Amino acid sequence: MPKIVDHGERRTELAEAVCRVIARDGVQEVSVRTVAAEAGWSTGTLRYYFTSRAELLASACALVIERVSARIGELRQTGDIRWTVRAALLETMPLDERRRTEETVAFSFLALGLGDPALAAVQRTHFEAMYRLCRSLIDALGDLNLLADNAIPREAAARRLHAVVDGLALQGLARHLDPKEMTAQLDSYLNDLIVPEN
Amino acid sequence: MPKIVDHGERRTELAEAVCRVIARDGVQEVSVRTVAAEAGWSTGTLRYYFTSRAELLASACALVIERVSARIGELRQTGDIRWTVRAALLETMPLDERRRTEETVAFSFLALGLGDPALAAVQRTHFEAMYRLCRSLIDALGDLNLLADNAIPREAAARRLHAVVDGLALQGLARHLDPKEMTAQLDSYLNDLIVPEN
Numbered sequence: 001m002p003k004i005v006d007h008g009e010r011r012t013e014l015a016e017a018v019c020r021v022i023a024r025d026g027v028q029e030v031s032v033r034t035v036a037a038e039a040g041w042s043t044g045t046l047r048y049y050f051t052s053r054a055e056l057l058a059s060a061c062a063l064v065i066e067r068v069s070a071r072i073g074e075l076r077q078t079g080d081i082r083w084t085v086r087a088a089l090l091e092t093m094p095l096d097e098r099r100r101t102e103e104t105v106a107f108s109f110l111a112l113g114l115g116d117p118a119l120a121a122v123q124r125t126h127f128e129a130m131y132r133l134c135r136s137l138i139d140a141l142g143d144l145n146l147l148a149d150n151a152i153p154r155e156a157a158a159r160r161l162h163a164v165v166d167g168l169a170l171q172g173l174a175r176h177l178d179p180k181e182m183t184a185q186l187d188s189y190l191n192d193l194i195v196p197e198n
Numbered sequence: 199m200p201k202i203v204d205h206g207e208r209r210t211e212l213a214e215a216v217c218r219v220i221a222r223d224g225v226q227e228v229s230v231r232t233v234a235a236e237a238g239w240s241t242g243t244l245r246y247y248f249t250s251r252a253e254l255l256a257s258a259c260a261l262v263i264e265r266v267s268a269r270i271g272e273l274r275q276t277g278d279i280r281w282t283v284r285a286a287l288l289e290t291m292p293l294d295e296r297r298r299t300e301e302t303v304a305f306s307f308l309a310l311g312l313g314d315p316a317l318a319a320v321q322r323t324h325f326e327a328m329y330r331l332c333r334s335l336i337d338a339l340g341d342l343n344l345l346a347d348n349a350i351p352r353e354a355a356a357r358r359l360h361a362v363v364d365g366l367a368l369q370g371l372a373r374h375l376d377p378k379e380m381t382a383q384l385d386s387y388l389n390d391l392i393v394p395e396n
Contacts, residue, residue, distance in 0.1 A: 028226030107308055110371055120373065127374035149390075159383055160362070167365030173308055175318065176325035185357055192347075 011049055011059065014039055018060035023101040027108035030056055054118040057109065061122045064102045065129050068092055072133065081144060082197070085137045086190055089165055092130065093186070094172045095179040103169050127166075134162040146195045157193070164189050209247055209257065212237055216258035221299040225306035228254055252316040255307065259320050262300045263327050266290055270331065279342060280395070283335045284388055287363055290328065291384070292370045293377040301367055325364075332360040344393045355391070362387050 017039035021030050035056055036046040050056050072088045094100040109123035135158035141147050142154055149157070168185050171177040177185065215237035219228050233254055234244040248254050270286045292298040307321040333356035339345050340352055347355070366383050369375040375383065 026226075028224075107368075110305055110308065110368070123372050124374060127369060127372055131374070156383075156386055160387060163365030163369065163383060163387075164358070164361050165365070166368050167361030167363070170305075170308070170364055170368055171325060171361065174321050174325055176322060176329070185354075185361060188354055189358065189361075 007049075012063065014041075014046065014049055014056070015059040015063040018056050019063065019101055019105050022060060022105050022108050027057070030060075032056065054122070057119060058122040060105050061109070061126055064105045065126060068102060069129070069133075081140055081146065082190075082194060085141065085194070086186070088133065088137060089161075089186060089190075090183065092133070092165060093169045093182055095182065100173070103173055107170065107173060130166065131158065131162050134158040134165065137161070141194060148193060148195050161189075161193070205247075210261065212239075212244065212247055212254070213257040213261040216254050217261065217299055217303050220258060220303050220306050225255070228258075230254065252320070255317060256320040258303050259307070259324055262303045263324060266300060267327070267331075279338055279344065280388075280392060283339065283392070284384070286331065286335060287359075287384060287388075288381065290331070290363060291367045291380055293380065298371070301371055305368065305371060328364065329356065329360050332356040332363065335359070339392060346391060346393050359387075359391070 014035065017035050018030055021034055021038050025034075031053055032043050032046055032050070035050075036043040039046070050059060068091055071091050075084055075087050075091070091099070092103075094103040106126045109119055109126075135154070138147070138154050138158040138161060142157075147157065165186070168177065168182045172179065172182045212233065215233050216228055219232055219236050223232075229251055230241050230244055230248070233248075234241040237244070248257060266289055269289050273282055273285050273289070289297070290301075292301040304324045307317055307324075333352070336345070336352050336356040336359060340355075345355065363384070366375065366380050370377065370380045
């Protein structure tokens with residue numbers, strides 16, 4: 001009897017292997033061969049799912065966006081908006097091993113990608129997802145009149161939040177800031193962004 | 199008669215070759231062999247100056263820091279502080295091909311470096327230089343009572359400025375923002391940071 005194969009599950013398994021290779025060895029080590037070895041598959045079987053390095057990298061980036069979004073989606077179920085905004089942004093920052101791996105994957109395209117339009121498109125996906133998150137958080141705060149500066153347009157507020165969070169995440173990845181410093185910087189920013197509780 | 203060799207000049211020449219390889223092919227392509235080919239040297243001669251890939255990368259990063267610092271140093275000779283702050287920060291952002299190459303070199307270490315302490319140290323040098331620049335600009339503004347928010351400690355103001363500038367530079371490198379958008383975001387931030395002219 002033929003084994004029933006869950007193709008979605010196998011693709012996820014491979015994307016996870018790509019993430020592990022990036023986190024451990026750097027994005028330059030990702031290839032059909034190294035990922036097959038990491039996953040314990042033959043390169044022939046892997047090629048049934050992904051035919052190029054660009055597709056492998058895209059799958060890893062998509063997996064990271066999906067997982068971070070899922071965690072943030074769960075957070076939004078809870079009540080307090082100030083808590084939710086902070087918790088959502090912290091999910092995108094390299095504060096522990098899991099998030100460090102995710103951010104390494106998300107930013108690793110920067111070192112490649114200049115010449116390859118497929119990789120450049122994958123990289124843009126990540127930045128657009130982060131901008132949309134920032135914009136949705138700013139909108140949620142604005143709708144409740146919780147933005148300290150009422151004069152700033154929401155798009156500008158969202159872009160600035162995005163720059164701050166990306167800058168802190170980058171500095172965390174480079175170990176210029178440690179997790180405590182990243183969190184303190186984010187808190188200081190949110191403290192000025194959001195109307196104080198009374 | 200033996201040729202007189204200017205060793206400093208030769209090291210600079212090689213560091214420039216490293217920068218060209220990174221900008222064109224990505225940091226993963228930097229090796230003693232590729233840089234020798236780029237510079238039109240034999241690998242043997244190159245090894246007289248740099249014995250490892252880490253040393254080559256470090257030389258490229260040091261060259262970028264030196265050149266950006268030199269340009270900023272010249273700016274400071276002029277009068278108006280508001281203009282100087284803006285111009286100094288713009289020198290560190292990927293707004294044209296030259297600055298795009300410099301920023302690509304400065305950030306390309308992120309994709310490597312996890313396992314290599316020598317590369318991690320080089321990368322930290324870049325972030326520390328940027329923080330010191332931000333701190334010196336905040337100090338210059340503060341000393342003239344030009345910081346709009348007097349309550350924020352200077353270290354916190356400098357760290358926030360650093361996060362904003364790094365975030366914008368990163369988003370520019372990834373082509374999430376174009377040069378006009380990067381400049382507009384920086385101007386919007388400086389507009390809130392600095393006391394308006396009267």
